[in-house]
Amino acid sequence: MMLRLDNVTKVYKVGAFGGKTLTAVDGVSFDVPEGQVVSLIGESGSGKSTLGKMILGLVPVTAGSITLDGAPVRPGKEYYRHVQGVFQDPFSTFNPVFKADRVFQLIREAYFPAATAADWDERVRAALRDVRLDPDQVIGKYPHQLSGGQLQRVLIARALLLDLKLLVADEITSMLDASTRIDVLNLLAEIKGRGLGVLYITHDLSLGNYLAERTVVLRHGTVVEMGATDRVFGRPLHPYTRQLLSAVPRLHAPWEDAEPVTSCLYHDGGATGGLAEAGEDHFVACARLEGCLEERLGGRSGGRLEGRLKGR
Numbered sequence: 001m002m003l004r005l006d007n008v009t010k011v012y013k014v015g016a017f018g019g020k021t022l023t024a025v026d027g028v029s030f031d032v033p034e035g036q037v038v039s040l041i042g043e044s045g046s047g048k049s050t051l052g053k054m055i056l057g058l059v060p061v062t063a064g065s066i067t068l069d070g071a072p073v074r075p076g077k078e079y080y081r082h083v084q085g086v087f088q089d090p091f092s093t094f095n096p097v098f099k100a101d102r103v104f105q106l107i108r109e110a111y112f113p114a115a116t117a118a119d120w121d122e123r124v125r126a127a128l129r130d131v132r133l134d135p136d137q138v139i140g141k142y143p144h145q146l147s148g149g150q151l152q153r154v155l156i157a158r159a160l161l162l163d164l165k166l167l168v169a170d171e172i173t174s175m176l177d178a179s180t181r182i183d184v185l186n187l188l189a190e191i192k193g194r195g196l197g198v199l200y201i202t203h204d205l206s207l208g209n210y211l212a213e214r215t216v217v218l219r220h221g222t223v224v225e226m227g228a229t230d231r232v233f234g235r236p237l238h239p240y241t242r243q244l245l246s247a248v249p250r251l252h253a254p255w256e257d258a259e260p261v262t263s264c265l266y267h268d269g270g271a272t273g274g275l276a277e278a279g280e281d282h283f284v285a286c287a288r289l290e291g292c293l294e295e296r297l298g299g300r301s302g303g304r305l306e307g308r309l310k311g312r
């Protein structure tokens, strides 16, 4: 399995009558191979969820392409057999008036109508055990009788009942307490061990990033740095990545300012378009935060951005 994003762009129509546009994602390219976790980090509004929704077929792509094993995203029963999403607030996924395990019934009706009740019950129990839940503690309970971490695991169990290839995990640990968060992360590690690809979307450099083979850092809808996680975190090159890293409290280590950026690998290296290759599996955008934006917007930036650049 391989998910491939190639120059993906999303422009939303905003404002009254959709008269204005907002470019939420601008020319993003990366892959999620099977058996790997790729983490997508960036602050609020950087376009992470929009990317997740495009991969899940929930919002259409404006330009570029997203393919799974070479086939374009085609929202529908077949696609969702292989690609599922789990989101930040598990409570919002469950209807409070139905028992939590009803989510399994919906999967049975859509995908396994021929399964007998006994067979289905056994499959559900096995999936719950796979996510370290005791089936007897979950089956027959209402959502409010379960914790956020348990519900998150129920949703992962539901996804595992399908012939899943890719899981899009959007901020799935941000509402969980520290120990439950680690349980859910361990679960993701197991999932990738089964050969699934996971896109782990997060706004902070949480533990989840260390589970990821690759990291993509998104800012204002464009990739500023990406590559092998140990390279991106071990030798962050872009000022934005350094800023994100310096905001992480380090135990037993004194605070120190991030190393100043003295050169721009992108422009000094003569790169044009896309990202500059900084080393093996390590790519970086222009180091001048606004410079990249200026270049990206080209003539579209108008006087506003120029004014801001000159004023600095």
Ligand SMILES: Nc1ncnc2c1ncn2[C@@H]1O[C@H](COP(=O)(O)OP(=O)(O)OP(=O)(O)O)[C@@H](O)[C@H]1O
Binding pocket: 012, 013, 014, 022, 024, 042, 043, 044, 045, 046, 047, 048, 049, 050, 051, 203
């Ligand atoms: N349906 C929509 N219509 C118009 N604009 C939208 C829509 N969804 C998102 N946006 C805008 O697109 C930009 C990117 O939003 P997105 O939710 O993808 O960011 P994010 O990085 O996931 O942020 P967060 O972590 O806060 O969810 C934001 O400026 C947001 O306001």
